[in-house]
Amino acid sequence: MATILRDWSYRYQWLYDAIARLAAISVGGEARFRQLALQGLTIDSDTQVLDLCCGSGQATHFLVKYSQNVTGLDASPLSLQRARQNVPAASYVEAFAENMPFVDNLFDVVHTSAALHEMQPEQLQQILKEVYRVLKPGGVFVLVDFHAPTNPIFWPGVSLFLLLFETETAWQLLKTDLPRLLIETGFDVEQPTLYAGGSLQVIQAKK
Ligand SMILES: C[S@@+](CC[C@H](N)C(=O)[O-])C[C@H]1O[C@@H](n2cnc3c(N)ncnc32)[C@H](O)[C@@H]1O
Known part of the structure; x- marks a missing residue:
């Protein structure tokens, strides 16, 4: 599935950012969207993120803005090149999330x-295991991603978005019980907090 718009949104950063800003209107704008996962977390300048x-x-x-020790990881060299220009204060690593080149127990926050909606089911499980491995005991994994809308009014908008920009894995995520997967990986998990008619989930999970 998906359309040419998906390729374009990855090729042209302005298009990706415009779409992200548009989608974030459902939760009150991009700044608020980016804060959702961080609510209640303590991140100071020494926190390894x-x-x-x-x-x-x-x-x-x-x-x-919170920590001087932020590392960005991505598999795409083009995205990382842009990230280095956009946010030079972080350091960056090109790698796959399912096989991270980090020692055990390194990060306070992932x-x-x-x-995660871009991952195949087996890949997703392997990534959760890797996140658990690289987190310090007591460290927190915070994630924001799609969730099946609980308010039916949001289904047409979410469906259109997934049809235009996403692939089958995003539809699979809507059916995935992420808290259960996280618990099976070993995390202590709080219930997801849902936003935008339930179409967005935020989960904080502790190692
Ligand atoms: C939709 S973008 C999200 C970017 C950003 N986190 C945001 O909130 O806008 C998904 C990113 O995941 C990266 N990605 C997909 N699969 C990956 C994998 N297996 N390992 C590492 N990065 C991956 C892609 O290269 C892409 O940059």
């Missing part, structure tokens, strides 16, 4: 936004 699947640094930009 990983922005997993950081893209062009859209969330990294907000994370470096953050990921709008990325």
Whole structure:
């Protein structure tokens, strides 16, 4: 599925950012969207933060306001090139999330936004295991991603968005019980907080 718009949105950062800004209107704008996962977390200048699947640094930009120790990881060299220009205060690593080149117990916080819906089910499980491995005991994994709308009014908008920009994996995520997967990986998990008619979930999980 998906359309040429998906390729274009990855090729042209202005298009990706415009779409992200438009979608974020449903939660009160992009600044608020980027804060949702961080609510209740303590991040100070020494906190070791990983922005997993950081893209062009859209969330990294907000994370470096709290910590001087932010690392962005992404598999796309083009995205990382843009991230280095957009948010030079972070350091960056080109790698796959399912096989991270980090030692065990390194990060206090692993953050990921709008990325897990791109993963195949087995890949997703492997990524959760890797996140658990690289987090310090007591560290927190925070994620923001799609969720099946609980308010029916949001289904047409979400369906159109997924048809235009996403692939089958995003539809699969809507059917995935992420809290259960996280618990099976070993995390202590709070219930997801839902936004935008339930179409967006924020989960904080502790190692
Ligand atoms: C939709 S973008 C999200 C970017 C950013 N986190 C945001 O909130 O806008 C998804 C990103 O995940 C990256 N990605 C997809 N699969 C990956 C994988 N297996 N390992 C690392 N990065 C991956 C893509 O290169 C892309 O930059």
